[in-house]
Amino acid sequence: xxxxxxxxxxxxxxxxxxxxxxxxxxxxxxxxxxxxxxxxxxxxxxxxxxxxxxxxxxxxxxxxxxxxxxxxxxxxxxxxxxxxxxxxxxxxxxxxxxxxxxxxxxxxxxxxxxxxxxxxxxxxxxxxxxxxxxxxxxxxxxxxxxxxxxxxxxxxxxxxxxxxxxxxxxxxxxxxxxxxxxxxxxxxxxxxxxxxxxxxxxxxxxxxxxxxxxxxxxxxxxxxxxxxxx
Amino acid sequence: xxxxxxxxxxxxxxxxxxxxxxxxxxxxxxxxxxxxxxxxxxxxxxxxxxxxxxxxxxxxxxxxxxxxxxxxxxxxxxxxxxxxxxxxxxxxxxxxxxxxxxxxxxxxxxxxxxxxxxx
Numbered sequence: 001x002x003x004x005x006x007x008x009x010x011x012x013x014x015x016x017x018x019x020x021x022x023x024x025x026x027x028x029x030x031x032x033x034x035x036x037x038x039x040x041x042x043x044x045x046x047x048x049x050x051x052x053x054x055x056x057x058x059x060x061x062x063x064x065x066x067x068x069x070x071x072x073x074x075x076x077x078x079x080x081x082x083x084x085x086x087x088x089x090x091x092x093x094x095x096x097x098x099x100x101x102x103x104x105x106x107x108x109x110x111x112x113x114x115x116x117x118x119x120x121x122x123x124x125x126x127x128x129x130x131x132x133x134x135x136x137x138x139x140x141x142x143x144x145x146x147x148x149x150x151x152x153x154x155x156x157x158x159x160x161x162x163x164x165x166x167x168x169x170x171x172x173x174x175x176x177x178x179x180x181x182x183x184x185x186x187x188x189x190x191x192x193x194x195x196x197x198x199x200x201x202x203x204x205x206x207x208x209x210x211x212x213x214x215x216x217x218x219x220x221x222x223x224x225x226x227x228x229x230x
Numbered sequence: 231x232x233x234x235x236x237x238x239x240x241x242x243x244x245x246x247x248x249x250x251x252x253x254x255x256x257x258x259x260x261x262x263x264x265x266x267x268x269x270x271x272x273x274x275x276x277x278x279x280x281x282x283x284x285x286x287x288x289x290x291x292x293x294x295x296x297x298x299x300x301x302x303x304x305x306x307x308x309x310x311x312x313x314x315x316x317x318x319x320x321x322x323x324x325x326x327x328x329x330x331x332x333x334x335x336x337x338x339x340x341x342x343x344x345x346x347x348x349x
Contacts, residue, residue: 016298038294042301049305056306063299069289070296072244075264076286082272082279094340102333109325117317127321131329134300135259143257149307154322156301162326163294169327175334177341184334188326195294205290211333213262220257 005054012062019044036164038192074133074191077209080198084206091179098180099211102187103218106131107226114230122146124230128223130154133190136216144227155190162189163196182207187215236285239277243268 005011022044023037049059081088088095107128114124126146129137134155141151166185175181178201185197186208197208247264254263271277304311311318 012299016302017295020295020298038297038301041298042304045298045302046305049302056303059302060299063302066296067299069292071247071259071261071264072240073289073293073296074261075240075244075247075268076282076289078265078268078272079279079282079286080290081265081269085273091337091341091344094337094344097340098333098337101336102329105332106325106329109328110321113321113324117321119314119317123314127318130322131326133259133262135261136257139257139259147310150310150318152300153304153307153311154318156297156304157319158322158326159297160301161323162330165327166330169330170334173331173335175331175338177338179341180334180338183337184330187333188330191293192297195297198290198293209265213265216262217258 002053005052006058009062011054012059012064013066015045015048015059016041016063016066019048033164033168036160038163038195039160042160070191074212077194077212080202080206081209084203087179087203087206088210095179095183095207095210096214098183099187099214100218102131102183102211103215103222106188106219107222111226111229119230121227121230125223125227126150127154128226129219130158131188131190132216132219133212136220140220140223144224156192159189159192162193166193166196167200178203179207183211186211190216233285236282239282240268240285240289243271243277 019041020037023035023040026035026040027037049056110127110130114127122145125144126141128144129140129151134152137151137155138148141148162185166189170181170184175184181200182197182204185193185204190212194205194208194212198205244260244264246267247260250263251258251260268277268282272279
């Protein structure tokens with residue numbers, strides 16, 4: 001069985017989508033934020049790999065074709081953004097203010113907690129780009145001398161967490177304007193959060209997409225400044 | 231044929247993004263260049279909405295699936311992460327909630343302030 005699974009071309013993609021469907025089923029059935037389809041699918045796929053002793057590399061050999069589509073899919077985020085361009089122009093000041101305050105909050109909070117927990121400079125710069133999209137975050141971590149594999153892991157954890165808690169946080173902080181909800185989710189949880197914002201509504205999705213690009217670019221400039229603080 | 235043409239246009243823009251990534255010495259990924267290029271194309275009318283709409287919708291809908299392989303990859307980086315995992319998790323959770331709250335509230339506050347001023 002193990003050999004067959006390791007050699008299968010389609011196992012990786014199939015099991016990923018199957019477990020995502022399981023996540024959707026559980027979420028519908030129990031209506032709990034914990035049963036986030038992405039979180040369920042990731043844990044379930046990990047479980048399958050461990051039980052059948054399939055190497056991650058063997059799984060990824062097939063599953064890479066899902067990741068392959070991520071770049072063109074990110075490019076496509078321009079479409080909902082274009083459809084909401086009127087809103088973007090109308091609220092440009094609010095959007096710019098929201099994203100900038102989000103980037104600043106991210107860097108300041110990581111600096112403060114890294115200092116409080118006594119993290120080393122290397123660990124601190126590894127965490128700095130955690131709220132932005134992986135491709136930009138990896139570059140920043142590498143440039144500042146962080147541990148890139150851990151940065152990727154932290155970015156993914158941030159995204160999945162942001163995807164899970166987005167609705168609850170918006171309710172708790174009484175963030176009701178769709179534009180503000182999109183900016184909040186995209187600034188905090190990049191593309192993985194944006195997947196959730198898309199479910200909440202077209203405006204949320206478009207604004208979240210915009211935040212991925214803007215927050216990412218602003219962080220490039222601001223992170224190197226912040227790296228000097230610890 | 232409609233879908234083939236749409237997919238081609240999207241891949242063309244993605245490829246242009248890769249060229250920008252190759253030529254420009256900035257830490258910006260091809261996907262972000264591509265997003266900005268496609269937006270510019272749509273705004274200037276070089277690309278029509280109908281020429282990319284259906285395939286875009288499909289790719290965006292299945293986007294969450296594309297994060298599964300990298301997330302399962304946490305299995306691989308567990309060795310490097312396990313030592314500082316508790317601290318990392320606390321920092322990540324607190325900072326993610328703060329960023330979401332602050333950026334959302336600031337945006338909402340400015341929108342509502344402008345709306346009041348407009349009336």
